[in-house]
Amino acid sequence: MKIGCFLEGSCQTVDTYTTKDAELLPCTITEQTPTVIWAEIVVGDSITVLTYQSGNPPLISISTEEKYNNFNYTLEPTSFNLVILNVEDEDGGVYGCSPFGSNPTTYDVTVEVLAKPTVRYESQDVDVLDVIVGSSYDLTCAATGARSLSDLSLVWDPSLVKKTPIIITPNGDYTDYSITSTYTAVRGDSSITCQLTGYVMQGEINDQRMELISHTMNLNVRYAPVCTMTIQEGEDCRVVTLTCECHAVPEVITQYSFFVGSNTIHVGTSNTFTVSGVYGTSSSFSCSAANAIGMVTSQMGKLIIATQFMTELHLEKGNSLGSERTKVISHCM
Numbered sequence: 001m002k003i004g005c006f007l008e009g010s011c012q013t014v015d016t017y018t019t020k021d022a023e024l025l026p027c028t029i030t031e032q033t034p035t036v037i038w039a040e041i042v043v044g045d046s047i048t049v050l051t052y053q054s055g056n057p058p059l060i061s062i063s064t065e066e067k068y069n070n071f072n073y074t075l076e077p078t079s080f081n082l083v084i085l086n087v088e089d090e091d092g093g094v095y096g097c098s099p100f101g102s103n104p105t106t107y108d109v110t111v112e113v114l115a116k117p118t119v120r121y122e123s124q125d126v127d128v129l130d131v132i133v134g135s136s137y138d139l140t141c142a143a144t145g146a147r148s149l150s151d152l153s154l155v156w157d158p159s160l161v162k163k164t165p166i167i168i169t170p171n172g173d174y175t176d177y178s179i180t181s182t183y184t185a186v187r188g189d190s191s192i193t194c195q196l197t198g199y200v201m202q203g204e205i206n207d208q209r210m211e212l213i214s215h216t217m218n219l220n221v222r223y224a225p226v227c228t229m230t231i232q233e234g235e236d237c238r239v240v241t242l243t244c245e246c247h248a249v250p251e252v253i254t255q256y257s258f259f260v261g262s263n264t265i266h267v268g269t270s271n272t273f274t275v276s277g278v279y280g281t282s283s284s285f286s287c288s289a290a291n292a293i294g295m296v297t298s299q300m301g302k303l304i305i306a307t308q309f310m311t312e313l314h315l316e317k318g319n320s321l322g323s324e325r326t327k328v329i330s331h332c333m
Contacts, residue, residue, distance in 0.1 A: 011094070011106040015149050017199070018114045019212055020087040025107045027097030029080050035100040038073075038082045040093050049095070052080045089113050089147075113174060114209070115146035117154065117194045119217040126217055131185035132293055133223035141194030141215070142178040145171060152198040154179045160192070191218045222249045224294035229287045234274075244271045244287035244298060255290045259297075 016023040029036055029052075038050035049068050052075070053059040062071060067090065072083045080099075084091050092111040098104040118125045120140040131137060141154050152175070154166055160181035169176040183192060195214030225248035232241045244256050258266040258273045260283050266273045271289070288297040 011108050014107050014109045015112070016084070016087050016091075016109060017112045017209070018087055018089055019209070021085070023084045023087050023091075023109070024074070025082040025084075025095060025097070025109070027080050027082070027099065027105055028078060028102075029099050030078065033099045033102070036080045037098045038080075039096055039098070041096050041106070042093075046096070050080075050082060084109070087111060110149060111147075112149045112199065113145065113147035114212045115143040115174075115177075115196060116212055117141050117143040117177075117196060117215045119192070119194055119215055128218045128220065130220045130222060131183075131189075133185050133187055133221060136182050136184045138180055139183050139192070139217075140178055140180045142176070143196050144176045145174040146177060146196060147174045148196075148199055150198055152177060152196050155195060155197050156181055157193045157195070185219070185221055187221060187223055189219050189221055191216050193217075220249075222293050224248060224296045225253060225289035225291055227287060227289050227296060227298040229285065229298045231285060239274055239276045242273045242275060242285055242287065244289055246271070246289045248289070248291045248293070250291055250293075253289050253291055255295070257288045257295075259286045259288075260284065 014023065014025065025038075027036060027038070031054075033052075034054050036050075036052040037048060039046040039048045047063070047065070049063050049071055050073055051059075051061050058075065060073065060075065062068065062073070070085045070088065070091070072085055074081045074083055080097070082095060082097065089111050092109055094106060094108050096104050096106045118141070120126065120142060121129055121137060129137070139160070141156065143152075143154060146152055154177050156163075156179075160183050162182035164180045166177060166179045169178075177196070179194075193214055193216040195210070199213075225246040227244050227246040230243045230245065232243070234240060242258055244258070246253060253271070254269070256268060256271050256273075257264055260275075265275070271287075275283075275285075286298050288295050
């Protein structure tokens with residue numbers, strides 16, 4: 001059982017956290033100090049951790065108890081310091097340094113326990129999630145068995161919409177946290193990160209510590225084809241080649257369709273199609289493409305080939321892609 005710092009008049013409080021590389025507890029000595037004892041103070045007893053005896057060289061011994069396997073020391077002319085390496089939850093306690101002939105120095109070491117969150121979708125922990133642009137997903141970030149020197153919270157990065165209040169559940173000496181938010185997939189997203197926040201020791205959060213209090217879920221963002229259509233006249237001005245240029249995830253396009261007005265003129269697996277007999281006509285062309293996610297129709301392109309052998313190509317406004325107008329003087333004039 002741990003003795004609280006309030007029982008020790010000269011006790012100093014040390015706040016640390018799990019996985020910290022090293023926590024140093026200083027103890028002052030002089031060249032005349034013959035012996036020093038570092039001990040963990042428990043109810044009704046003390047357990048020796050380190051001893052120092054002056055000499056040339058000085059004699060130093062470390063406890064062989066398994067609990068203190070990660071304990072070490074630094075020795076300088078004016079100090080004999082206890083060092084806790086790779087701090088663990090069990091390292092919390094009250095430690096006293098007693099130089100012979102001097103007043104003891106006591107430290108109450110409190111360890112905040114870092115808990116790495118997980119991200120859950122449909123009650124399953126996930127590291128990678130396939131999402132479709134425009135679709136929404138309820139994601140839960142959960143951290144189990146955390147303990148901090150201050151109140152903790154969970155946050156998403158980037159911020160997700162429709163966030164539900166954080167759920168805090170006592171778990172013995174620890175606390176469980178969870179929060180659920182709705183994510184709507186958009187092109188360009190690659191990951192979502194959830195992390196615990198609210199630590200007193202924010203100034204000591206480095207890359208290593210951030211890795212231990214956060215979880216990044218990678219996203220495979222998929223979307224239906226986004227297409228534009230180009231129209232290229234043939235050399236004899238009687239044929240045109242329609243090209244449906246698309247990008248999509250997954251990239252495999254399973255079907256291309258070409259239209260004159262609202263009428264389908266061709267369906268196939270090639271993104272080009274040649275139309276004959278267009279001399280002296282005015283036609284509006286468009287195309288669509290499909291992958292595993294769905295099918296999307298391109299903007300409309302109007303081709304006017306007059307008997308004067310002048311070719312004009314107009315790209316009319318279609319969907320939300322805007323509009324533009326291009327005039328091309330044909331080589332057939």
